[in-house]
Amino acid sequence: MTDNRQLANLGLFESKVPRYTSYPTAPHFTTGVQRPEFERWLRAVKPGASISLYVHIPFCRRLCWFCACRTQGVRTDDPVHSYLGTLMEDIGQVGLALPEGVTLARLHWGGGTPTILSPKMIEMLAGRIKQFMPFADGAEFSVEVDPSEVDEARMDALAAAGMNRASIGIQDFNPEIQKTIGREQSFELTAATAEKLRARGIHSLNTDILYGLPDQDRASIEDTTRKLISLGPDRVALYGYAHVPWMAKRQTMIPEDRLPNSISRLDLYDAARKLFLNAGYSGIGIDHFAKIGDGLDVAAREGRLRRNFQGYTDDRCDTLIGLGASAISRFPQGYVQNVSATAGYLAQVRDGKFAAARGHAFAGDDLLRARVIEELMCAFRVDLDKIEAEFDEVEVDLRLELARVHQKFSPFTRQTNAVLEITPQGQPLTRMIAREFDAYSMDAAGHSLAI
Ligand code: SF4
Structure with a gap:
């Protein structure tokens, strides 16, 4: 006390x-950095360098109320098809601007819901990326997998494409809390998805849960944490729920009067943290946990832990290219963010231009x-x-x-x-x-x- x-x-x-997933943070990006800088920095990547690539898929079948991600709800596959076609063009123009011999050390598909892509689309997207940016030896390919929006055929396609790390969003296992945040996903469904991914040789599993959700108390977060530990994830992110309805309108559906106050948030975080540490996980930075021997644990012990837009990483590449609407690239010279609105991204790339819209040159x-x-x-x-x-x-x-x-x-x-x-x-x-x-x-x- x-x-x-x-x-x-x-x-x-x-x-x-x-x-601080970047510095300066994204609100300080300006239109002073746009396509010319993006192209110049892309062409300045060293021939033969290993880089990281992030691909953003900004669609979801359902829009969860708690989520502040840039994504749009879709009922049919038409917008996804159309976006994918443009993304393939973008991969081509970025790939052609890169110097000879560049390979991918890291590839991450995030969203939105990357597993909204059909098996055929997964094959096409992965094939196009490899055509222009082949994997380096020992490359990591991770994908955000939504248990409610993935089937066996999609998992087969992802495994065939080379995915070797899956990321599953959980938030909380309590069914009542799930209803309140507009994301229902049973423990059984999550457990079955983890099992099916492992059966396909995907042994590295990231998960994330939230503290600070409506009606959460010490007992409920401990229950969620214990259930999560029983699934044996390799990495866990324990994020604080960020209630920012002025930025994410969907969050107006979240009952503010049932949100825990800041002192309770600290207590919830502490309760979950203790359980992870007692279960043998090592604490990584402010909000991650990793199994002993996992890449993040080793990087933290060796003083090589880094921070990027996906949180903590052991990625050592100095170039991260972000493709898709709103994606952010980081070069040694600065940051560049693509046009945020999907329609604007599509228009710019279809016009044969890079989608860069704003950024920041380090000075x-x-x-x-x-x-x-x-x-x-x-x-x-x-x-x-x-x-x-x-x-x-x-x-x-x-x-x-x-x-x-x-x-x-x-x-x-x-x-x-x-x-x-x-x-x-x-x-x-x-x-x-x-x-x-x-x-x-x-x-x-x-x-x-x-x-
Ligand atoms: S939590 Fe996932 S499925 Fe839900 S709106 Fe956000 S990105 Fe889409």
Whole structure:
């Protein structure tokens, strides 16, 4: 309780801060970066480099009320067919602009619901990608699999296409809570999907659940967590539900008066976290857990954990290309986001143009601050000497800022020379501490609760 009072004094329970999957964060992207930069940065990828590719499928059969993803509900396959045709054109134009010998170390299909694609569509999309960007040795190919929108034939097609990691969204196993958030998906269906994927040789399973949903209490989240652990996932993301109805209109269906308050959210997070740790999972960054020996666990132990738009990763590629409506690319030179609206994306690509619409070119101390924030988010610790050694030239000295941050957050931080560490009790404050190193204004967007 003493900790809670101190955390409250620091503003943990009412602060709204970014999740820092990028720095600067997407609300700071501008139209100052568009197609010319995208093309120039694409052509500057080193010949023979290994890169990552994200493909966005912005369609779902049902629109779950809690979900803030950019996606649209579809009843027929026509819009999906039409989108896929354009995506194939986009893959071609991006592939042709890349230099010789580029291979894929990581491929991720996200959405929306990638498993809305029929087996034939899965085969076509995977074939087109491999035609222009073949897999590197040991490549990882992951797909977000919706248990309600996948059948045996689709699973066969995904396995044949080379998928070796599946991601299953769960949120909560309690049927009443599922009704309240507009996403019904029984434990039995999820368990059967996991089993069928494993039977096809897909042994790496990611899952995610949410804390902070309406009517959740300690007993319910413990029940969901135990059920999830019984499925033996390799990785788990335990995200805080972000209630942002001004950005995601569907969330107006969520009864606000039944949402747990911030102190209860911290309690729910703690309850689930303890169960994962007791079950032998290792804690990864602020909200992930991994089995001992999993790639994320190893990367965290070796200090190689990174953070990107999909959360925590052990991906070391410095180029991530995002294809599809609203997808974001990251190059060593900056970020580029595609046109967000599906219709706009289709129009631009059909016109023979790249779909780049906005972005950010790294300048000044962006990359230094990005690394400091990433280190805090990944390791709860930052060593300025070590980070500065990664740069030829250092634009600003962050030591004064580091000392100020320590003064503000002590006793939840410790400082030794140029090293700032967040104590285990202070870890819920991590996003707030990271924000202290963010040089951009916080007013540009409605961020989610710090806890
Ligand atoms: S949770 Fe998945 S299926 Fe539901 S709306 Fe979001 S992306 Fe679509």
